[in-house]
Amino acid sequence: xxxxxxxxxxxxxxxxxxxxxxxxxxxxxxxxxxxxxxxxxxxxxxxxxxxxxxxxxxxxxxxxxxxxxxxxxxxxxxxxxxxxxxxxxxxxxxxxxxxxxxxxxxxxxxxxxxxxxxxxxxxxxxxxxxxxxxxxxxxxxxxxxxxxxxxxxxxxxxxxxxxxxxxxxxxxxxxxxxxxxxxxxxxxxxxxxxxxxxxxxxxxxxxxxxxxxxxxxxxxxxxxxxxxxxxxxxxxxxxxxxxxxxxxxxxxxxxxxxxxxxxxxxxxxxxxxxxxxxxxxxxxxxxxxxxxxxxxxxxxxxxxxxxxxxxxxxxxxxxxxxxxxxxxxxxxxxxxxxxxxxxxxxxxxxxxxxxxxxxxxxxxxxxxxxxxxxxxxxxxxxxxxxxxxxxxxxxxxxxxxxxxxxxxxxxxxxxxxxxxx
Numbered sequence: 428x429x430x431x432x433x434x435x436x437x438x439x440x441x442x443x444x445x446x447x448x449x450x451x452x453x454x455x456x457x458x459x460x461x462x463x464x465x466x467x468x469x470x471x472x473x474x475x476x477x478x479x480x481x482x483x484x485x486x487x488x489x490x491x492x493x494x495x496x497x498x499x500x501x502x503x504x505x506x507x508x509x510x511x512x513x514x515x516x517x518x519x520x521x522x523x524x525x526x527x528x529x530x531x532x533x534x535x536x537x538x539x540x541x542x543x544x545x546x547x548x549x550x551x552x553x554x555x556x557x558x559x560x561x562x563x564x565x566x567x568x569x570x571x572x573x574x575x576x577x578x579x580x581x582x583x584x585x586x587x588x589x590x591x592x593x594x595x596x597x598x599x600x601x602x603x604x605x606x607x608x609x610x611x612x613x614x615x616x617x618x619x620x621x622x623x624x625x626x627x628x629x630x631x632x633x634x635x636x637x638x639x640x641x642x643x644x645x646x647x648x649x650x651x652x653x654x655x656x657x658x659x660x661x662x663x664x665x666x667x668x669x670x671x672x673x674x675x676x677x678x679x680x681x682x683x684x685x686x687x688x689x690x691x692x693x694x695x696x697x698x699x700x701x702x703x704x705x706x707x708x709x710x711x712x713x714x715x716x717x718x719x720x721x722x723x724x725x726x727x728x729x730x731x732x733x734x735x736x737x738x739x740x741x742x743x744x745x746x747x748x749x750x751x752x753x754x755x756x757x758x759x760x761x762x763x764x765x766x767x768x769x770x771x772x773x774x775x776x777x778x779x780x781x782x783x784x785x786x787x788x789x790x791x792x793x794x795x796x797x798x799x800x801x802x803x804x805x806x807x808x809x810x811x812x813x814x815x816x817x818x819x820x821x822x823x824x825x826x827x828x829x830x831x832x833x834x835x836x837x838x839x840x841x842x843x844x845x846x847x848x
Contacts, residue, residue: 428594430564430610434535437562440588446506446516446558452586453554454499459581461494467581474573476710479546481673484708488671493547496827497554505827506558509838516560519846528846533559534612537840540604540626542617543570545676548639550578551827552615553593555837562592564607569598605629613637613840637839639832642677642790644822645684645758647778647804649796653689653696661795662696664820666703668793669767670748671823673710677790678815678822681759683769684778694738694752697769701740701750704765709747720749723766727751756781775804782811790832791815793822 428436441449460468468490475486506513510531512520519528537556541549549567553575556563567575576595583590596603608614608630616626617639630636646665653661668680683700685693720741730737730753741749748765756777759768772778782789792808794801794816805816814833815825830836 430536430562430607433562433564433592433594437535437560437592441557441560441562441592444560444589446513446560447503449557449560449589450499450502450506450513452589453497453557453582454502456582456585457494457497459585460490460578467577471574471577474577475546475571478573479543479571480710482708482710485671485673485710489547492671492824493550496825497550501827502554502558506837508828509835510841516558516841519844525845527848530844530846531841532844533561533841535561536607536611536613537561537563538604538607538611538614539563539565540614540616540618541565541567541571541575542619542622543568545617545672546571546574548617549575551836552617553579555840556615557589557592558837559840561613562594564594564596564611566596566600566604566607567598608634615639615840635840637834639677642788642832643681643758643785644678644789644791644793645682645782646680646793646819646822647684647795647808648686648696648819649800649804650686650689651797651800652795653685653691655690658689658691658696659699661819662699663703664818665700665793666707667820668822669700669765670704670707674765674767676823678825680767680793680822681761683767684756684772685769687771687773693769693771697738697750697752698740700767700769701748704748704750705742709742709765720764720766723749723751727753758782758785775807779807779811785811787812789813791817791822791825793817793819795819 459465462468471490472483472486475481475489476483503513514520515529515531519530522529539552549565553563553565565575579590579593579595611634613635614630615637616623620640623638623640627636627638646668648661665683672679685696687693724739724741727737727739736754738752739749751768753768754771756770756772758781789812792813794804795818796804808816812833814830
């Protein structure tokens with residue numbers, strides 16, 4: 428289907444459709460995906476396992492977290508959160524505070540470019556575009572194109588008219604992507620900074636370019652939370668954060684900072700995190716996965732030879748997962764495939780100092796601390812540019828209302844018109 432035909436389809440089936448009707452249809456589709464026996468869900472699990480390298484249990488967990496947030500009440504909730512009144516997408520609505528009538532309109536065409544690190548982001552991005560009543564054309568990653576393609580096929584079965592306003596390019600179709608970008612009223616892109624810079628250079632100057640680059644997350648636990656009655660549950664939740672996305676996405680914790688002075692020492696906590704990760708179903712081992720673990724292991728062996736306090740625990744056979752412990756607060760530049768570093772600290776100043784060089788590139792923190800202290804720490808984390816502070820065990824399950832990279836999702840995609848009276 429050409430872009431002109433896509434626009435004609437949008438004007439016929441979507442431009443005048445009430446936003447509540449769109450939300451209702453997408454919400455019902457999510458309920459289908461939440462049923463374990465749904466055939467599209469089963470196909471997606473197979474694709475995520477065979478092509479993307481996740482375990483079946485990882486894929487199950489990912490789909491549950493994704494579609495639990497895409498129900499009709501939560502879709503309407505994010506519209507209310509960002510726009511105030513969802514019906515501004517249908518026409519002029521009175522703004523009592525400003526004393527004017529306002530409406531919001533999305534672009535006619537949105538170009539989406541997806542990365543291979545977080546398959547669910549593609550579904551969120553298309554859902555937001557459909558709520559804007561836009562045509563959506565996406566170029567998937569060659570590593571993770573399966574989920575979004577299967578999702579759109581399932582939409583075609585439930586709501587043909589809505590599905591017809593979406594299109595996927597071949598993952599290798601650079602020429603097609605360039606043409607779509609030239610015609611788009613908005614470009615949404617995910618990827619590393621080099622890729623995003625190249626894409627933005629190709630984008631037309633008039634089109635807003637929303638970029639989601641590589642960012643990192645971490646966990647931060649204060650000594651009061653390491654009580655004898657709570658520390659094992661905290662280690663279990665930490666393991667879940669590390670395991671859920673195989674350390675691939677921006678919400679994966681690269682480091683776990685643990686304050687000394689609790690009832691349990693940081694090395695013992697690290698060992699129990701390793702124990703809990705070892706209990707979780709692992710994806711198949713690959714050559715690249717094993718090589719990444721070899722690099723980390725060799726680094727820590729050298730540090731131990733130099734007399735540093737560097738410990739590690741790893742899977743048997745090697746290559747599935749590894750947990751490292753050290754006492755250097757420096758934030759790690761990367762971690763892959765269920766590799767995580769637990770770091771002990773005495774004062775928060777050391778942690779803030781270690782994080783400061785990464786300010787602006789940090790996404791989320793799983794923070795566990797007593798009430799008043801937790802609020803004070805959250806204020807400092809906000810100054811570092813962190814846009815989401817959550818509980819341990821929920822890093823990989825953000826709410827739909829999450830401000831990705833600290834910015835609005837839907838509200839930043841629309842143009843407003845005020846009608847003064």
